[in-house]
Amino acid sequence: MDPLNQLIEQQNDPYRTPREIRLRLAKTNQKLVDNITHQVIAHRKRQSRIIPLKDQSGRDFRYYPAPQIEEYLHKIDIEFNDEILDFIGRVVQSKLLMDDILDEAYFNAILDEAYFSSRIEGAVTTRQRAEEMIKNKLKPTNKSEYMFENNYYAMDYILNHASEKLSIEIILELHRIVTQNTLEAKDKRYAGKFRETEVWISDDVTGEIIYQPPLHGKIKGFMDSLIQWVNEEKPFIHPVLEASIIHFYLSYIHPFIDGNGRTARALSYFHLIKSDYNFVKHASISSIINKQKNQYYRAFKEVEENESDLTYFLIYSVKSTYKAFENLENKIVILSNTTFMSSIIREASLSLNKRQMKLVKGFSSMVYKELTIEKVHKITKTGYDTSRKDLNQLVEWGLLQKEKKGGKYYFSLSDSFFRLKKLF
Numbered sequence: 001m002d003p004l005n006q007l008i009e010q011q012n013d014p015y016r017t018p019r020e021i022r023l024r025l026a027k028t029n030q031k032l033v034d035n036i037t038h039q040v041i042a043h044r045k046r047q048s049r050i051i052p053l054k055d056q057s058g059r060d061f062r063y064y065p066a067p068q069i070e071e072y073l074h075k076i077d078i079e080f081n082d083e084i085l086d087f088i089g090r091v092v093q094s095k096l097l098m099d100d101i102l103d104e105a106y107f108n109a110i111l112d113e114a115y116f117s118s119r120i121e122g123a124v125t126t127r128q129r130a131e132e133m134i135k136n137k138l139k140p141t142n143k144s145e146y147m148f149e150n151n152y153y154a155m156d157y158i159l160n161h162a163s164e165k166l167s168i169e170i171i172l173e174l175h176r177i178v179t180q181n182t183l184e185a186k187d188k189r190y191a192g193k194f195r196e197t198e199v200w201i202s203d204d205v206t207g208e209i210i211y212q213p214p215l216h217g218k219i220k221g222f223m224d225s226l227i228q229w230v231n232e233e234k235p236f237i238h239p240v241l242e243a244s245i246i247h248f249y250l251s252y253i254h255p256f257i258d259g260n261g262r263t264a265r266a267l268s269y270f271h272l273i274k275s276d277y278n279f280v281k282h283a284s285i286s287s288i289i290n291k292q293k294n295q296y297y298r299a300f301k302e303v304e305e306n307e308s309d310l311t312y313f314l315i316y317s318v319k320s321t322y323k324a325f326e327n328l329e330n331k332i333v334i335l336s337n338t339t340f341m342s343s344i345i346r347e348a349s350l351s352l353n354k355r356q357m358k359l360v361k362g363f364s365s366m367v368y369k370e371l372t373i374e375k376v377h378k379i380t381k382t383g384y385d386t387s388r389k390d391l392n393q394l395v396e397w398g399l400l401q402k403e404k405k406g407g408k409y410y411f412s413l414s415d416s417f418f419r420l421k422k423l424f
Contacts, residue, residue: 011040015066055308063310072318101335105282112284114151117265119290123147146181154178154266162273166230179259190257194219213254222253239275243268244317283328288320337364355380356390363413370412
């Protein structure tokens, strides 16, 4: 490959924006920089796959098969879709506990997806409060709690309708669910309905308008195109990419007065479940997005700024999906340990006090790897002697082990716990 073409290819891995290309080549002759940037964009357009969904200028959206996209899709399929049950089996090692662990992973994932999807939109309730609401069937007391509860019921709706084709009716029902009791009084009539007015998206800090969605009179046409594209027979497109495009396009159309983001993420989830990516039921993609909201919104903006090149959003989306599934492995390990620990305590009829339960939970969930008496004294906020007695009793029961290092005793999860778990 000649040096010029090599330089061009280097701009696609990672997939740089035209602005980033120019900055990277800033010390080069300006005319050469412009030429390279032009050729990179032209190359991408030639190699891109066209998605027959129009932007507001009438252009088709497109995406380039960037190496990052292909890498993460491969990882998702090989490491998770094909092998996740084998992984769970190796970790759990007990058929008796498998169902309990999967049920707990499922509950936590649905809870997290509902909670973090509402957090992305500004809800301020806590994860603990969210869990208490569901487990104790508590009524929401404010808009944030309604947002969470609505998202939770939206997940339930999706799982009960995943066998159906995507339709306007499903989208409108999802929107009705996620906006129940959260819309302003003047907008309540729009729950489960397309907006009949114009909206603008503004920068939270400056108030500057950063995006003008399609006029309300064009919403039906855009939405019909989306439904047709999803349901029609077409050349294969990876389900994770397809779910990501649905997510992007509904947000781009912005068909609702409020709740567009929550509805878009729910639809992405719907499509993955419908496409037999059933392990997504045990993972939360919104928990990853919530940690990197600036990147999330930037990915939308880069598509809009670069001639409807979806690649920027797809790279972000497939990477977030992979990270969510990667987190699932860690959660399965933790759930396996905590579930097995609970079974040991229950079978041996051990009477742990609240302090000891907190410590055992911390050790089995890998929050604590090893602790000294001094550290436990600070964690439990009790006297030194009480902390020492609590720990030594856990050692006597075989739940923890202690080792003297440098004049101090260090307590950790017992080796016999792991041996028992392997034999169970």
